[in-house]
Amino acid sequence: MASAEDLTFESRFQNNAVFIIDALGDSDLQTARRLNDDLSSLQLSDGSRYCHYVKVAALSEAEGVLQEILNSCQRGLKPVIHIEAHGSQVEGLQIADSQQFLSWEILAQWCLRINTITGNNLGVVLASCFGLYAITPITIHNPCPFYFLIGSNRTVSAGYIDDTMCRFYQRLFDERNLDEAMREVDEEFKQFQAEKFFCITFGKYMRRACMGKGANERVEKLISAALACGSPRTAENLKRLRASAKQFVRSLDRQRETYEKIGRFFLHGKLPIEFEEFARFVRR
Structure with a gap:
């Protein structure tokens, strides 16, 4: 083990x-x-x-x-x-x-x-x-x-x-x-x-980019990018953009997809554990 x-x-x-x-x-x-x-x-x-x-x-x-x-x-x-x-x-x-x-x-x-x-x-x-x-x-x-x-x-x-x-x-x-x-x-x-390296590295990414302060910062960056591309700066649109950005950043389905894609690529097709167990560990 x-x-x-x-x-x-x-x-x-x-x-x-x-x-x-x-x-x-x-x-x-x-x-x-x-x-x-x-x-x-x-x-x-x-x-x-x-x-x-x-x-x-x-x-x-x-x-x-x-x-x-x-x-x-x-x-x-x-x-x-x-x-x-x-x-x-x-x-x-x-x-x-x-x-x-x-x-x-x-x-x-x-x-x-x-x-x-x-x-x-x-x-x-x-x-x-x-x-x-x-x-x-x-x-x-x-x-x-x-x-x-x-x-x-x-x-x-x-x-x-x-x-x-x-x-x-x-x-x-x-x-x-x-x-x-x-x-x-x-x-x-x-x-x-290799498996330890992947779990530690991907776990750091999740904590830095998908949770807490890091996730909030990504949300704001996504909103700013949408506004820079011409999305209207209205209260209603900002609310819609924020909800969409939060869903994108915090989506477990998207995190699972990324975990499995990168993990199988790095580890030659073999994942160390299922994403749900890994995500519970990272949240702890």
Whole structure:
């Protein structure tokens, strides 16, 4: 279950593989290789390996791996993509010693393609400094590039990554519960979850634009716009305009239509909860 305050909804994420992309330099602590060694014994019910590892030394190689993952998703793969690299708030993920960067924007584009094919079932773990900056391009007016992303909003030591990531994946594999697995890393890492992000963002919009002072301000703006377009400034017409504007701004049917339209677009067709339950939460 995922939760935003006291709003709860069923989390429908499922994964059947972890792909470790090792973009570290030769002189770095080899945390990605060690993670792969520690998880090599994990197997799915059909006997196939849960964890896969690949080393990349250039941007073209990293994008080639992402293309291979994309191709596999067309055959039913629902992966967690785990990337170990140095990170920059501005430039993105550094690929080994090549001084090339996989920018946050390009990473989001690759993830979006993969997430679309998987039906919003892509998980991303960025074991790097500033990995949480990968969510910077996200807006609910565009489809989400991943179901969840785990990253840090600051520098994080290789030792911490080495100490905690194996426990994170072991718990995720055993319990199939992302929130429980996060307990292993939440000292340094934060979680972005698409359904929570949508509910919080759309809830803020409703409170700001459809309720209270914000709604009243929108009503007045709509009246002013109608008058500017030549609508008569008579008492009777102003009364009619105000009633019509209030109905437009406060209409639950219109809010439901917007919630469902934007929610299905952002979440690739899946809404977290019905609008009525969501609206009750927002009003509280």
